[in-house]
Amino acid sequence: MQPKRTTQFSPRRGSSWSRNQNTVAFASNVKLGPVAHTVLIALMITVLGLIYLTQATRATSYDYEAQKIDDKIADLTTQKTDLEIENARLTALENVKNSPVAREMTKPAQTDYVGQ
Amino acid sequence: MQLDLKKGSRPWILAILTFVIMAVFIGRLFYLQIVQHEYYVGLANREQLKQLVIPSKRGEIYAMDGTAPVKVVLNETVYTVFADPKVVDKPKEVVDVVRRVAGGNARADLESLVARKESRYQILATKVTRKQAEMMKEEHLKGLGFQATTQRVYPEGQLAAQTLGFVDAEGKGKYGIEGALNVRLTGVDGSLQAVTDISNVPLTVGKNNIEKSAKNGDNVVLTIDRNVQAYAEKALADGLQRSHATNGSVMIMDPQSGKVLAMANLPTYNPSEYNKVTDVAAFNNETISAPYEPGSDIKTLTMATGLDKGVIEPTSTYNNTDSIKVEDRTIGNATKGQTGVITMQHALNYSLNTGMVTVAQRLGDGASITRGARNTMYEYFHDRLGLGELTGIELANEAKGTVIPPTDVDGGAVRYSNMAFGQGLDVTMVQVCAAFSTIINGGTYYQPTVLAGRMNDEGTAFTANPDKPARLGMISPASSNTVRAMIHEARTAFYAGQDRPGFYIGGKTGTSQTIENGLYVDDQTIGTYLGFGGDSAATPRYVIMVQVSGKKMNLAGNKDALPIFTDISNWLIDYLKLQPKG
Numbered sequence: 052m053q054p055k056r057t058t059q060f061s062p063r064r065g066s067s068w069s070r071n072q073n074t075v076a077f078a079s080n081v082k083l084g085p086v087a088h089t090v091l092i093a094l095m096i097t098v099l100g101l102i103y104l105t106q107a108t109r110a111t112s113y114d115y116e117a118q119k120i121d122d123k124i125a126d127l128t129t130q131k132t133d134l135e136i137e138n139a140r141l142t143a144l145e146n147v148k149n150s151p152v153a154r155e156m157t158k159p160a161q162t163d164y165v166g167q
Numbered sequence: 168m169q170l171d172l173k174k175g176s177r178p179w180i181l182a183i184l185t186f187v188i189m190a191v192f193i194g195r196l197f198y199l200q201i202v203q204h205e206y207y208v209g210l211a212n213r214e215q216l217k218q219l220v221i222p223s224k225r226g227e228i229y230a231m232d233g234t235a236p237v238k239v240v241l242n243e244t245v246y247t248v249f250a251d252p253k254v255v256d257k258p259k260e261v262v263d264v265v266r267r268v269a270g271g272n273a274r275a276d277l278e279s280l281v282a283r284k285e286s287r288y289q290i291l292a293t294k295v296t297r298k299q300a301e302m303m304k305e306e307h308l309k310g311l312g313f314q315a316t317t318q319r320v321y322p323e324g325q326l327a328a329q330t331l332g333f334v335d336a337e338g339k340g341k342y343g344i345e346g347a348l349n350v351r352l353t354g355v356d357g358s359l360q361a362v363t364d365i366s367n368v369p370l371t372v373g374k375n376n377i378e379k380s381a382k383n384g385d386n387v388v389l390t391i392d393r394n395v396q397a398y399a400e401k402a403l404a405d406g407l408q409r410s411h412a413t414n415g416s417v418m419i420m421d422p423q424s425g426k427v428l429a430m431a432n433l434p435t436y437n438p439s440e441y442n443k444v445t446d447v448a449a450f451n452n453e454t455i456s457a458p459y460e461p462g463s464d465i466k467t468l469t470m471a472t473g474l475d476k477g478v479i480e481p482t483s484t485y486n487n488t489d490s491i492k493v494e495d496r497t498i499g500n501a502t503k504g505q506t507g508v509i510t511m512q513h514a515l516n517y518s519l520n521t522g523m524v525t526v527a528q529r530l531g532d533g534a535s536i537t538r539g540a541r542n543t544m545y546e547y548f549h550d551r552l553g554l555g556e557l558t559g560i561e562l563a564n565e566a567k568g569t570v571i572p573p574t575d576v577d578g579g580a581v582r583y584s585n586m587a588f589g590q591g592l593d594v595t596m597v598q599v600c601a602a603f604s605t606i607i608n609g610g611t612y613y614q615p616t617v618l619a620g621r622m623n624d625e626g627t628a629f630t631a632n633p634d635k636p637a638r639l640g641m642i643s644p645a646s647s648n649t650v651r652a653m654i655h656e657a658r659t660a661f662y663a664g665q666d667r668p669g670f671y672i673g674g675k676t677g678t679s680q681t682i683e684n685g686l687y688v689d690d691q692t693i694g695t696y697l698g699f700g701g702d703s704a705a706t707p708r709y710v711i712m713v714q715v716s717g718k719k720m721n722l723a724g725n726k727d728a729l730p731i732f733t734d735i736s737n738w739l740i741d742y743l744k745l746q747p748k749g
Contacts, residue, residue, distance in 0.1 A: 085178045089185065107372070114370045129244045129297055139238050139322035144397045164746045 216375060217363045223354030225317070226384030228331060228344060229622055230393045236622060236629055237393065239323050240331055240345075240438075246300040247314040248273075248292040252283050255310030265291045265311075268302045294318065321439050327396050329452035330389070330430045330617065332563060333438040341441075342450045344617065346563030348387060357381030386622040388629060390426035395419055398738050399429040406715065406731035407433055410694075413717040416453045417731065418596045419739075420710045422604035422699060425613025425635070427560070427597075428709070430454045453714075455560060458568035458593035462679030463518045463724065464697035464712075465589030465599070467654055468554075470515060471606040472547040473526040475646040481512040481653050491521045493536065493584040498524055501678070515653055516660045518676060523587035536580040541573035544583055551641040552602035553612060554594045560615045568594040589677060599697060600712050605641050607651045607673070607699050607707050612638040651704070658698060661725075665733045666700075667740050669747020671707070674698020674732060676724030681716075692721045696728035700736045702745040709743070711735055 083091075140146065147153055173179060199207060228240035248265060255261055258281040266273050269292035274280060280289040291311075295303075300313050319334045332343025340349035360377040361369035369376070399417045407415045419429040436449045444450065451457065473479040487509050490499040500519045514522025524536075531540030548554045548570055555570030570592045571578045585591030597615050605612040613635070620631040642650075655673035658666075666672045677695035680687040693716040701708040713728040713735075722728075739745075 086181055089181070111370050111372060115368060118368045132241070132243065133297055135238070136241050136243055136320050136322065139241060139320075142237075143322045143324070144326065144393060145324060162741075 212375065215362045216360060217367060217369075219359040219361070219363075219367070219369070221357035221359055221379075221381040223356050223381040224383040225319075225334070225338075226352040226354065226386045227622075227626070228352075229386065229388040230327065230391045230396070231389070231619060232393055236388045236619075238626070239321065239326065239389075239393065241320045241322070242317045243320045244297055244315055245293075245318050246295045246297070247290055247316060248295055248300070248303065249288055249290050249312050249314060250281055251287050251310045251312065252281055252285075252289055253287055253310070255281055255308075257308060258282065260306070261291075261308050261311055264303055264306050264308060268299045269295050272299075319439065321437065323393065323397075325435050325437050326393060326400065327389075327391055327430065328435045328438050329432045329450065330391060330396075330562065331438055332450075333441040335441075340563075342563050343452060344387065344389065344562060347561050348385075352384040352387065354384035355382040383624060386624070386626060388619045388622055389617050390421075390428065390619045391430070391617060392428045394742060395739070396429040396431065398742070399431040399735055400433075400435075402731050402734040402738070403431050403433055403713070405734070406713070406727065409730065410715055410722060410727040411717070412694075412715040412720060412722055412727060414453070415713070415715040415731075416457075416596060417714075417735065418454045418600050418712045419735065420600045420604055420615065420712075422608045422707050422710045423613075425601060425604065425615045425637075426619070427615055427617045430617075451564065452562060454596040454712075455558075455562055456564045456566045456595070458566050458595050459693060459714075460590050460592065460679045460682075461594055461596075461599050461697075462589040462677030462693070462695055464603075464675045464677035464695050465586070465592075466515060466518060466523050467650065467675050467697070468548060468552060468602055468606060469523045469526050469544075469587045470511065470653055471642050471646060471650040472544060473511070473529065474649050475547070475642040476530055476543060478529040479511050479526055481510060481649060481656075483511050484508045485511075485514075485522065485525045487514070487519060487521050489521065491524045491584075493524060493581050494579070496581050496584075498584060512653055512656055515657045515675070518588075520588045524584045527584055527587040536583050538573055541578060541580070541583045544586065545570070545572050545578075547642075548586065548592070548602075551612065551638075552605055554592065554598050554602055556598070558595075558597050558601055558615045560597055561618045565597075566595055568592070568598060570594070589679060596712050596714060600710055603697055603699070603712070604707075604710050606647055607654065607710070608647065609644045610640055610642040610647045612641045651699075651707070654699070655704070662729065662733070665737075667737050667747070670700060670702055670740055670745060671704045671748075672698065672700045672736060673707075674729070676729060678722075678724045690719050690721065691716075692723065694722035694724045694727040696724050696732040698732050698736070700739065702740075703748050708745060709736075709739055711739075 225242055227238055227242065229236035230239045248269060250261060258278070261281055262277040265277055272294050273292040274290065277291055280291060283289060303311065304313070321331070330343050332341055332345035334345055335341050338353075340346045340352060345352065357380045358377070359369060359379075360375065362372050362376065363369050399419055403415045403417045407413070413434070415433050417429065417431040418427065420427050430452060432453050434446075434449050436444045441450070470479070485508070487506050489503050489506055490497050498520055500521055502517045502519065505513065505517045505519060511522055511526070527536045527540055527544060528534060530543045531537030549556065549572070555568045557565055557567050570586075571582060573583070582591045601612065601615045614637070616635060618632055620629055622629055651673060654675055655671060658672055658674045675697055677697065679693045679695065680689075681691045681693060682688070683691070693714060696713045699707040699710045711732050713731045715722050715727045715731070
């Protein structure tokens, strides 16, 4: 088959064409054989596969984000616990008793009771 | 375009080739994915699916600080620092950093540990804090690793050590509340089954991921008031120093609820250094786990029994000859000279054994401690007041003690005559405190408890435990009023000047012989004092029981235990903001 581009006018009567039929046909010079078709199809499948993989691994990237947040939460929780321990140590009775304020305290000389 | 598939042409060959290759692929895929499906899924899961444990957080323990709960046992994340000697490239720097930062927590022979190139895991330091671990991490030393773990922290040091107990290296609670409520405090570990990457980061791929959240242990709040506990421990230590005694215990209870405000024991230990304790006896909470013959403080219960059964009044008299015969035994008084016709109040004031035996006799036929009298005493002491039975307090290793029933071959008149003044029975301090609270609070037995309630996970909301069912009418309110007045009189007769004026204080001494090899010995006595206090005669606000002892030491209730009671009682009046009414 050798499609050709025709530019020469020929009257309709002199041909077998009828109304509304194209009278000009474009023929490509690139020829694709069955091997090229097979390769193209394989490439398309590969591209589609890559697109699928991209989408699938996008969810996984969220896992790393979530893990980072979890690690941050764990770190902050540890810091909070450390502060609570520090607070508990500082307000322990032994520390309070030995504080400068407590050392300045004296026993009351007299106790007056307010009537209930 | 038209495919020309003429035999032997290139497209034909390609088509055949493609078909063959595809057939091989499809055949192989069919074999792998359909025929061998289970095998390869299992293989993949073994490699990709990780079973991770989500550890539950052990519940924290709170004590009361007045009306507000405060943490007395917390969890701290600490790190074990280890090295992979094969990977370590700067051993000297590793040693220097670990020694400098970890200090006393570092192993002594760091150089040799890091030099063991054949090993892949060597622990260099333990119990390193988060800050220390971060300082080491900043050095970016190759081959140095950190393993997080948790440990219990006791910011109050030795305070209430025997009540709290400790958590051993395997994470199990031992002794005290840690031992008794181990399951409740531990919680339940969760689990995570997920596909992970090489760093064990769980990924949301696959359909086999399962996450079961951990259930953290309960945060429990004790009825122990840390201020009362601290003062009780101090007063006990001072008292032991005065008496040169080696052992002592104090229990303070709210008689209107059975809530224990303090349990102090000496010698004691620091729960965070439980592994340094050489004498494991220090772990025991003597107030609940060491039954003993409490001595004369039991006379208050004998009087309550006699009053409630209507066989005596405070003014009832008997002829005291300083000794009384029970079957073939003669029982004498420790305090001699109060002879003649005296009242029961007088007998209680002077702690006369003859008076108590007389009460026991009057529970029978008036002349002997009959089976009926013994039944009555057993009913009151054991069934109604709980002596010789577990109280059910929420602490590990509570001992039951022994109150021999009249049905037993050893439950004869001699036994019960001894029981009337606190010998011949083994009971714990918590049992005595609960029984004493019952006879002075109007006759209601409250089960002793150290659990006030629980805190939520965030430690922001306290939920109080519902009141435990109380046993009403163990003695009548009238009998309770009378015995309370008798106990008050027993104290004020000799020790009124020691109490703060205007408050209603009562108490009874006890000095008990000890038994060694089945026989009473003369060179070792235990001093006890049992009393109550409050701002009015009608409503006692606290019960305090003190016990002091020592090997080969004769310690007395009035001389050695009473001053400790007085010290705590006078302090409690201020702490509880009581106002004088008398």
